[in-house]
Amino acid sequence: MIKIITGQNDFQRSLALQSTISEFSLEYGDLSIERLDAQEAEYEDIYNSITSLPFLVNKKLIILIEPSKNKEFVEKISEINNLVSDSIDVIIYEPNLDKRSTYYKTLKKMPNYQEYPVLGPNELTSWILKYVSDSASKISYSDANLLIDRVGSNQLTIMNELDKMLLYTNNIDKKVIEAMTDSIPNSTIFQLLDSAFRGDQKSVIKLYDQQKQQKVDAAQIMALIIWQIHILAVIKSSGSTNSSSISRSSKISYNIVEKGLRLLSQIDSNELLEIINKAQKLDIQLKTTSIDQDEAVLYFLITIRK
Numbered sequence: 001m002i003k004i005i006t007g008q009n010d011f012q013r014s015l016a017l018q019s020t021i022s023e024f025s026l027e028y029g030d031l032s033i034e035r036l037d038a039q040e041a042e043y044e045d046i047y048n049s050i051t052s053l054p055f056l057v058n059k060k061l062i063i064l065i066e067p068s069k070n071k072e073f074v075e076k077i078s079e080i081n082n083l084v085s086d087s088i089d090v091i092i093y094e095p096n097l098d099k100r101s102t103y104y105k106t107l108k109k110m111p112n113y114q115e116y117p118v119l120g121p122n123e124l125t126s127w128i129l130k131y132v133s134d135s136a137s138k139i140s141y142s143d144a145n146l147l148i149d150r151v152g153s154n155q156l157t158i159m160n161e162l163d164k165m166l167l168y169t170n171n172i173d174k175k176v177i178e179a180m181t182d183s184i185p186n187s188t189i190f191q192l193l194d195s196a197f198r199g200d201q202k203s204v205i206k207l208y209d210q211q212k213q214q215k216v217d218a219a220q221i222m223a224l225i226i227w228q229i230h231i232l233a234v235i236k237s238s239g240s241t242n243s244s245s246i247s248r249s250s251k252i253s254y255n256i257v258e259k260g261l262r263l264l265s266q267i268d269s270n271e272l273l274e275i276i277n278k279a280q281k282l283d284i285q286l287k288t289t290s291i292d293q294d295e296a297v298l299y300f301l302i303t304i305r306k
Contacts, residue, residue, distance in 0.1 A: 002084055004107045006094040007116030008219040011155035016114060017063075017093055024061045024089065032057040038067035046073055050090055051083050063091045074103045081110070096217070100290035117287050118223045121230040124153060131162060137170035142251035145231075146174060149256055150183045153223045174253070189224040190259050196301040197266040204301050208294075218293035222279075222286060225297075228260075229279050235260040236272055267305070275304055 005016050025033060034049060046064065054060040067073045073080075084090055097104045107113060119127060128144040139147075151161050165172050165180050188207055195203035211221055235257060238246045243261060247254040264272070282300050286293055 001086075001112060002081060002090045002092060002110060003112040003114065004092045004094065004110055005114050005116075006092075006097050006107070007114075008096065008217065009116040009118050009155055010095070011159055012116035013093075013095065014156065016116065017091065020091060021061070021063070024059075028057055028059050028061070032060045033063070034060060035063040035065065037065045038073060039065075039069035041070070043070060043072035043076075046070065047083070050080070050088060051085075053085065054087050059087050059089065061089045061091065063093060065093050066095065067092055068094055068097060068101075068103055074101075077103055077106050098290075100292070104290065118153065118219050119155060120223075120283075121148075121227045124148060124155065124158075124227075127155070128158060128162070131159065132166070132172060135162075135166050135170075137166055137172065139172040140251065142247070142253055143173055143177060145251070145256065146253045147172075147177050147181065148227065149253065150177060150181050152220070153227060154220065189221070189228055190263070192221075192301060193225065193228055193263055193304075194266075196304045197263060199305065201302050205298070208298055208301065212294070218297045219286060222283060222293075222297050225301075226279055226283060228263075229276060231256060231260050232264055232272060233276060236264060236269065271305060278304070 003020065005013055005020070007013050021033060032054065036046060036049060038046060046067065049062050064073075080090075092107065094107070097107070108115075125141065125144045125148070128147065129139065129141065132139040132144075147158065147161065151157055161181050162172070165176055168180065169176055188211060192204060192207045192211075195207060208221070231252060234250050234252060235246055238249060240246050240249075241261060243254055243257045246252070246257045246261075250257070252260075267275070278300060282296060285291060285296065
C-alpha cells in the first residue's frame with residue numbers, strides 16, 4: 001500500500017504522519033520502520049527499500065520524505081505502485097507539492113491520497129477553543145482571535161504557543177497572550193490590504209516580497225488575507241462604527257476592530273462583497289487547481305478593486 005500525505009497545514013500533516021507511524025509501530029514494532037530523505041538518497045536506494053521483502057518482521061513501513069526532490073523517482077512515479085508488495089507499506093510525505101506538475105496529478109489519483117489544507121478563519125478559531133477546552137482550560141472567542149492576530153494562522157505554531165501558555169495557566173486571556181507570545185509582523189498583511197485598497201501597486205509588490213523573504217508561502221499569505229477579510233465582514237455586518245461596541249458584540253479585540261474600520265473607510269458594501277467573492281474563488285483555485293500560487297495571490301491584491 002502507498003499512502004500520500006501532503007498539504008500546507010503543517011500541524012495536521014505532521015499529525016497524520018505520526019499517527020500512521022504509531023499505529024504501524026504498535027502492530028509490527030519499531031524495527032519494521034525505515035525513513036529515507038529522498039533528496040539525499042539515490043533512486044537505487046529508494047528502489048531497493050520499497051522492493052526488498054521484510055527481514056525478521058511480517059511487514060515493513062518505508063517513509064519517503066519529499067521524494068519530489070528526487071528527479072528519477074518523479075519520472076518513474078507511475079511505475080512505483082506496481083513495485084510495492086503487500087508486505088510493504090510506503091508513505092510519500094510531501095509538505096509542498098507543485099500542483100502544476102504531472103507528479104502531483106499522478107499522486108492525487110492514487111487511492112490513499114490525503115491532503116491537509118490550511119484551516120479557514122472560523123475553523124481555526126473553533127479549533128483553538130476545542131484544543132484549550134480539551135485541556136480542561138479556558139479561552140474566550142475574542143482571545144482566540146487575538147492569538148491568531150499575534151502569532152499568525154499556522155496551526156502548528158498556535159499549538160506550540162497554546163501548550164506553552166497552558167503550562168502556566170488554565171485560563172488564557174488577553175494579558176497572558178500579550179505577555180507570553182511574540183507578535184509576528186501580521187500587520188504586514190493589514191498593510192498589504194491597505195495598499196491594495198488604495199491601488200498602490202508598488203507598495204503591494206514590496207510588502208508581498210517581504211513576506212516571501214520571511215519564508216511565508218502563498219497559501220499562508222492568502223489564509224491571513226482571508227482572515228482579515230473575514231474580520232472586515234463581521235465589522236461591516238455590525239452596522240456600527242463604534243470600536244468598543246463592535247469589539248464587545250463580535251468578541252474581536254479592540255485593536256483589530258480599529259484596523260478593520262480604517263480599511264473599511266476606503267470601500268463600500270458592494271466592493272466588500274465583491275472582494276469576498278474574489279477571495280473565495282481564489283481560495284478554491286489554490287486548493288484544487290494547478291496554478292502559480294504567488295502569481296495568483298499577487299494578482300488578486302493588485303486587482304482587488306477592479
